[in-house]
Amino acid sequence: MDKVMPLRDAVSGYVRDGARIAMGTGLESCIPFAAGHEIIRQRRRDLTLVGAISDILFDQLIGAGCVARVIAAWVGNVGAGIAYNFRRAVESEVPGPLAMEDHSNMTVALALEAAARGVPFLPSRTGLGSDIVHGHRRLREITCPFTGERLLGVGALELDLAVIHVPRCDAAGNAHLWGNLGITLEAARAARTVVLTCEEVVDEAVIRSDPNRTLIPGFLVSAVAVAPFGSHPSPTQGYVNRDDRFYDEYHAETRTRDGFLGWLDRMVLGTADHDAYLARVGRTRVEGLRPRTARLAAPVNYGL
């Protein structure tokens, strides 16, 4: 089944106002910025964003007014610390109120894994004694039915959608991933459906040559959008390195609300699509992020 479509159609078809969406599940790599920017351009509203470490994508979506709620362990700028739009929204309701459901990396991952497995909760030994748990809707102390110990119960967190940027996949959405995986696999299985952006679509023979490299099966996926540099400024191993400077520039420019609005107009609202965004960043700059050396995986034989 061919699920390849323009990113614009993937977003208009599968990202609904009010949806609960995981993005940035790679933690600090493979962040789906191209998809996030398209969500901003299509002015989606009242989204609940789910993540562990959010990179600056959450900050951009919050500043653009797309977000009503964040469920995450860390919302900042992975290059420079503070995420100003997040702070303005939480502290001063600018551009609007933002509800925050705090987690640790582990509790948000377990909440997704519970949903991925179809169980209402999972137990853990983390979180005990942390103020994160106080009055939490999804985290509560439980008593172990086997040992009587005190444990943390982590309630399932179902997703409407996971938006995931991958190195390569076939047209049916069977995706090869490499590099650190973060909470990507849990989010994919916890979601009602998945939208993939990818550096390249490959023939299904490439995927089937290495089934252990397939970490997201196509039957979870509804749409595949080809978006080279789709994780910029975050890296996608072997395709694009981190644009470190971008994080510092964003940090400096978004310190004020007006600064952010200028950034947003120039980089997102004022660019028609991801190609136009990349042109705005600068083709030379972007091409300079391509890996300079190849490091190929040792051969593996599936022969019979």
Place this chain on the structure above:
Amino acid sequence: MDKVMPLRDAVSGYVRDGARIAMGTGLESCIPFAAGHEIIRQRRRDLTLVGAISDILFDQLIGAGCVARVIAAWVGNVGAGIAYNFRRAVESEVPGPLAMEDHSNMTVALALEAAARGVPFLPSRTGLGSDIVHGHRRLREITCPFTGERLLGVGALELDLAVIHVPRCDAAGNAHLWGNLGITLEAARAARTVVLTCEEVVDEAVIRSDPNRTLIPGFLVSAVAVAPFGSHPSPTQGYVNRDDRFYDEYHAETRTRDGFLGWLDRMVLGTADHDAYLARVGRTRVEGLRPRTARLAAPVNYGL
């Protein structure tokens, strides 16, 4: 740290009488027969064997008198159905009594995953209504602390040891695996330590060229024994195909206790080590199990 040692030393050093050991975690491939045979030769006793689908290795260890208890979902002959030694032990206490803790594939996997995560139990929706659960020491009905639903609680199953056959690893025990994984990764993390047998030891640069292929980290591993064809008669993808005929021969020959004792003397007790076992099987026959065609995984680039 170089953990490579002869299989004889790995077994004498790490397999203790009375230990709880997972073997055959690949379900029907990568079954560690070479290690199992060495356990028989060294006459280990009172073992608790843990597995999902056990292949015929459990049957051999039971018949040889090494086993006091089995914790598994299926004990048979994957090629031919019935495992006669298992039946004789459970039905007639020959060669000795055998305690059986029945599971489904999922409950034994979850019991190991609980131990791997260091939590005392995990909840599931399987098992409800099955007689497997009645009076079970490790499976019990619980009430969900979030939803009030009835669930199955699966108690953690800690292992003293996991014995795992892998395609390749480095001297420190960092192992590349491919093919279906069964309950291998859960068992490795649920165990106090791991003994690996492998088709080949490779340079650590091979492992590090593809860190996503590493599925068992060396810090879990105590010993690495090189054992080409170490999974015979079960397959190891890309190294050796299944010896189908072997399962039928074993089935026919072990129908009686005397038949099994003859088989055991000829194939295991009468062979000094795995090389001698392979010679007994027949070098030509064994070499005929090598893959005839290569099917190489598509290249992956980790470059930067």
Place this chain on the structure above:
Amino acid sequence: MTPRQIMVVAAAREIRDGEIVFVGMRLPLLGFAVAKATHAPAAVGLFENGVIRDTPPAGALITMGDPPNIAGAVMCTTLLEVMSHLERGRVDVGFLGGAQVDRFGNLNTTWVEEGGRRVRLPGSGGAADIAALSRRTVVIMQHERRRFPERVGYLTSPGYGTGGRWRSEVGLVRGGPCRVITSLGVLGFDAESGEMVLERVHPGVTVDDVRAQTGWDLRVASPLSTTPEPTIEELAVLRRFDPDGTWAG
């Protein structure tokens, strides 16, 4: 045409296009191959050892872990990850076999009585999980009286238990058998009571033949129909995947 060929094709017809299928070995595996090649090209097969395939295996299989089932698979992963799709409710149909099936579709693969002696069978494997968690299951069995007792002595894999609302009462959130395909016919289940009902007999088989091999007073659908014969296309596919008739001969 053999009874096993009829069984394979009947199994194939239980798979709808695009469905996620817990396949199993032998007859259901052939059924999956036939379905893929005919009416259900988009079906995806899951195997509890961790394999996900959307094409038939690259060669003959004895087990789901054999190299031809790995080579060319879409994905190879862990048992628990595959089972998570099952537990989450993503598996449309799971195929099951067993030593015994009873009036309410419960399966026994653990302990049977034979000649007054208790005989130990291999056990559940993944069957109890597939029976508990698939959206529906299809059971494939030789139709013999010892395999069709009124009530299994050991309930390994739940059907409808003692009938009625038993599944939800014990906490099962979905599923149950929808079909039993045997060497004599095809049986369904009454939606209210959960009791097995003979719906079709294979060509040349009578209701009395079926009753004689069933350990209780079997209900029969009215009207009863005859299992449609395999089409030429289905038989051609079957011969392609099982040229020696090893599994469906």
Place this chain on the structure above:
Amino acid sequence: MTPRQIMVVAAAREIRDGEIVFVGMRLPLLGFAVAKATHAPAAVGLFENGVIRDTPPAGALITMGDPPNIAGAVMCTTLLEVMSHLERGRVDVGFLGGAQVDRFGNLNTTWVEEGGRRVRLPGSGGAADIAALSRRTVVIMQHERRRFPERVGYLTSPGYGTGGRWRSEVGLVRGGPCRVITSLGVLGFDAESGEMVLERVHPGVTVDDVRAQTGWDLRVASPLSTTPEPTIEELAVLRRFDPDGTWAG
């Protein structure tokens, strides 16, 4: 030699050979590199994004997800798999930072007061997990009075809570901070009360300097010692991994 160099080397010395280390970024990452190259060649580093390395990264890093931290890693996996080692008790030492640390070693990275205004910080990330589940933790902080309140306003990552047996009372099965390495000195914790104790001051720093930057009546060990200066070997390694002094300059 800079205070940050002293901090990095002090961090390195907290790692014993063969230990499993939850590394973190910046100063602790450099500390891990120094330890590996000197006294702890068999140490293994875990990163919560899923990376396991036993060598320093292949180049400079801003985040643990940067390509030089992936290339040449021993293993790349999921957050939950790495965290399972932590929860199981396999992680010997975890490094933590934060906006604030209090008298009992509790960390705050969520909400602080600044000039009467509540300021929202990024949050826990993995810190609450590492603090709860490592066998011991080492905290690295700039020593400033606003960062050392007597009691954190929001307890993100547990130290010894309110002291004494608090950790076991709330259900934590192990761990707690063993060291706080600051820009002024090195602090430990009283084994009974869980209270922070000044154990070492960096060369040229006085007890009064430390007290002036600490928000409570800080206990001081007797005898108090001076942090040993980095060795030539340690400094050489540090220069190799941080040639521009970006992190430890």
